[in-house]
Amino acid sequence: MTDEPSRSPRALSDRQQAPPSPDFSLLRQFRSNNASNGDSFLPPLNICDLELMLQWVNETHGIFTRSQQTEAIWRTHVPQEALFHQFLMHGILALSALHIACTRVPRTLGDAAKDYLQVAISHQDQALTLFREQLGNINSSNGKAMFAFASITVIYAFGFPRTPEPGNTAVGDLVQAFVLTRGVQHILSQAMDTIFEDRLWTSIRDVNDYEPVLPAESRVAIEQLHKANEACTRQDPILHDSALYQEAIDHLADLMAGVHAGLGFALAGRWAIKLQPAFLDRLRDRRPLALVILAHFCAIFPQLRDVWFGAEWSTRVLREIWYALDNYWRPFIHACMEEIFGEQYAVMDR
Structure with missing residues (x-):
């Protein structure tokens, strides 16, 4: 930069065609006196x-x-x-x-x-x-x-x-x-x-505050689950644990409200934590009402914010639940199947 401008067109052309190579010799002075080579203290980049x-x-x-x-x-x-x-x-x-x-x-x-x-x-x-x-x-x-x-x-x-x-x-x-x-x-x-x-x-x-407001379709689904629980109680008041299912349904309603408010996977994890071991036993035993409640959980899984794996769970679990239920219970997950499978649901084996 301190060189005087050349007055020779030829000299200027030579400069442009052959720029000087950078000289990094100054950087060698910054090496540690204890290092014999530049990479002795570091492993290769992973x-x-x-x-x-x-x-x-x-x-x-x-x-x-x-x-x-x-x-x-x-x-x-x-x-x-x-x-x-x-x-x-x-x-x-x-x-x-x-x-x-x-x-x-x-x-x-x-x-x-x-x-x-x-x-x-x-x-x-x-x-x-x-x-x-x-x-x-x-x-x-x-x-x-x-x-x-x-x-x-x-x-x-x-x-x-x-x-x-x-x-x-x-x-x-x-x-x-x-x-x-x-x-x-x-x-x-x-x-x-x-x-x-x-x-x-x-x-x-900190837990995100949200209004416990259910959209119309979710409110209808929760009401149907409550009615199904009441029907099972009337049919078998001794063996059917109405309170166990009631609690799972109430937690599901809370999850639906949180998802409607835009919350993410932490809310789904909270639902899993709140499930009683006895309810998990009902799922293992393929009890119909337990499977229906799980189907509604899987239907909202893909809606959770920042969750990249929800669709896979929903399709696998819902398909299995559909074929495990009889004609009495299948209507309870009709909306879930439509939500996940769309037009494919119309041609599924019924």
């Missing part, structure tokens, strides 16, 4: 892990957020906590890989989704091994990490794609996910007591 963390920051964390405050926790503070707890870091990377495997269109002709699924499994296996070692000692130093990983595990369990296997059923798979959610709640409760000393995390316990 591009896959960097991609997964970018996926978490940009998208995957969103399924946990309920407000600007909780968005900051899951997007920023949870990864910072993971720097000190390897099980949480592996959990973050596992869920991000699973998210990519389930949603991203492969960029090549190869089975890219399968590769990401294997990455997710590998990270989750490592995370669980390290996580179990600390389960018996949840304290102020690991409480936030334990809370975050337990929450991630629930989403991972719901989001992992199931393949039909002998002896497994869609309803059984969903019940297993409910059982895991209920079990994780115990860990969340223990960890919750340890994190409120940090003001940056206090909003994690």
Whole structure:
């Protein structure tokens, strides 16, 4: 820049055709005196892990957020906590890989989704091994990490794609996910007591306020479920646990109101946590009213904000429930089937 402009057109042309090469010799002076070469202190970059963390920051964390405050926790503070707890870091990377495997269109002709699924499994296996070692000692130093990983595990369990296997059923798979959610709640409760000393995390316990208002179609569905419960009570007042079904229906109504208000997956997890073990037993036994209540839950699953796995659960479970019910009970899930299958429902075997 301090050179005088050349007055020779030829000299200017030569300069433009042959720009000087950058000289990086100055940067070599910044090297440590103890380092014989530039990469002696660092392992090579793991591009896959960097991609997964970018996926978490940009998208995957969103399924946990309920407000600007909780968005900051899951997007920023949870990864910072993971720097000190390897099980949480592996959990973050596992869920991000699973998210990519389930949603991203492969960029090549190869089975890219399968590769990401294997990455997710590998990270989750490592995370669980390290996580179990600390389960018996949840304290102020690991409480936030334990809370975050337990929450991630629930989403991972719901989001992992199931393949039909002998002896497994869609309803059984969903019940297993409910059982895991209920079990994780115990860990969340223990960890919750340890994190409120940090003001940056206090909003994690806040529950979104919403009006318990049901849209018309949901109100009709809840009324039908109440009438079905009353009919079962009249038919078998001794063996039919009316209060058990009443509670499940009331919680379902609360879930429908929350979804109508725009809330996300946390509300569905809360519904699973509130289910009594006896109700889960009714689902395992394929009791018709229990299956009908579950069908209504599955019909609203795809409406949950930021949930990428709801459609798969809904189609698998509802199809199985439809064929498990007889002609008396099928009309109770007619609206659910139309919601999920649309025109396909009209040609299903009835």
